[in-house]
Amino acid sequence: MTDLVSDFDFDLPATLIADHPARPRDSARMLEVPVDGPFLDRHVRDLPGCLRAGDILVANDTAVIPAQLSAMRGAARIGITLDRILPDGTWHALARNSRRLKVGDTLTFAPSHVTAEVMVCEDAGGVVLRFDAQGEAFDQFLHDTGHLALPPYIARPDGPTEQDRKDYSTIFAQHRGAVAAPTAGLHFTPALLSALEAAGVLRQTLTLHVGAGTFLPMRSEQISEHRMHAERGTITPHAAQRINAARAAGGRVVAVGTTSLRLLESATDPDGVVHPFHGETSIFIRPGYRFRAVDMLLTNFHLPRSTLFMLVSAFAGQARMRAAYGHAMAAGYRFYSYGDACLLHRNDGGAA
Known part of the structure; x- marks a missing residue:
């Protein structure tokens, strides 16, 4: 398995970096990445048709503070x-x-x-x-x-605006403490949540307060030398019970964002049982990791050479994600926090 950060590099045209979200939020594009076969160009509002009754959508309910x-x-x-x-x-x-x-x-x-x-x-x-x-x-x-600590790639020469205060908050936000928004959650609207409920998709929240370390670049060329910043998270006993029950009944666990996925994986034992959690996690997920809790992942498009691109490469396969990102760039998808989404199916084949 590679230990080089450069193996997760790619060239992204600056014109594809989104500086405002789609309106309405669920009109953002969504690239579905199956384990094999062609990529599927969709929109976030199509999510209910991509899931099954009994699947459980797990979202992060942290709220951003002006940090x-x-x-x-x-x-x-x-x-x-x-x-x-x-x-x-x-x-x-x-x-x-x-x-x-x-x-x-x-x-x-x-x-x-x-x-x-x-x-x-x-x-x-x-x-x-x-x-x-x-x-x-x-x-x-x-x-x-x-003031909001907006990511450095969102150009605001005069600082974040009042509109950013609204845009950089998810419909799930309940518990204050995050420096950065869990951006996959930015795509959800009341209409989309209603459509998911009508489709029989269950919903549960957990809390992971995204820290300032999310903005920091990897400083070493060796992946093994990188140390993740700790972030505080909570999965209540009720949330753990609902997630375990849904999976036991044949439902898939669909993480909304890498923050939800990281906390779920931190709280899950080798047998795939999610346990209540309250504390800090600094889990670093990269190719070679074996997932225990999450079956599908809705996430945005991430920076080159980042721990998040390593995470999605671990989840869906490194070669598969390189191809998916190439498809997205050719098709004009919008990248990063205010950008479009991708729906990833877990690929236990690893690098495929």
Whole structure:
């Protein structure tokens, strides 16, 4: 099995990078990738006809917070991107100009009166901060002071817009804590959910708070040297029971997005039983991984040289995904967070 990041590289024309979502959301295109045979050009609204009664759709109900903050330490401006809340109430964050920081420093966040103490400084720009605002006061601080941490490939010279606040949120969003949206969920509308229900497709949510590490490139050419950032997730006992029951009755588990898939695989034992989960996962799925929980995956088109392109290559086959992405580029599919989708069938044949 390859250990080279370059084996997951491809050339993507900049014209195919979406900077706005399709409207309505379920009008986005969807490339279905069976295990073999031709690729099928569809739209997301066709999803009910691609599934069967008794299948269970599992979506991530995390909600995006405005995680991009600007702080001052004395006269020095420090860019802060919140990553995840830790069990003791502190926040792990990524800091620009982090070399200027040391443990014990106080950061101020104008125009608010909120401050944060630097508790830990890490080598790679990570910091741990303790804010003097908690609960509703902290939520209000983020609302008033923070900005969406949109992916760098979505061009917003003047910063995210009010429309982005609406567009970069899924219909499933319930639990605040994500830095980035679980973008496969952006395609769903009330009409699509109603059509899925009418088709007998079951639905369940779980929570994985997508962290700031999702924006970071792989820095090594050796895949084995890459370490995934941890992200906090929850699968309730009720959710685990429903997913296991659906599968036991012959239904397929259809993950909405790589975040749902990663949490499901983190919580599933070698016999394919999903267990309740509450904690952090840093699972890294790449070719050679054997899937335990998920049968189908709805996901967007991902960046070259990324851990997510490695994940879909593990799921549907590396050669198969290269061919699918080539088909998508030739057909003008739109890529990345605001782009189109693909529906992947699990290929246990590996590299095929």
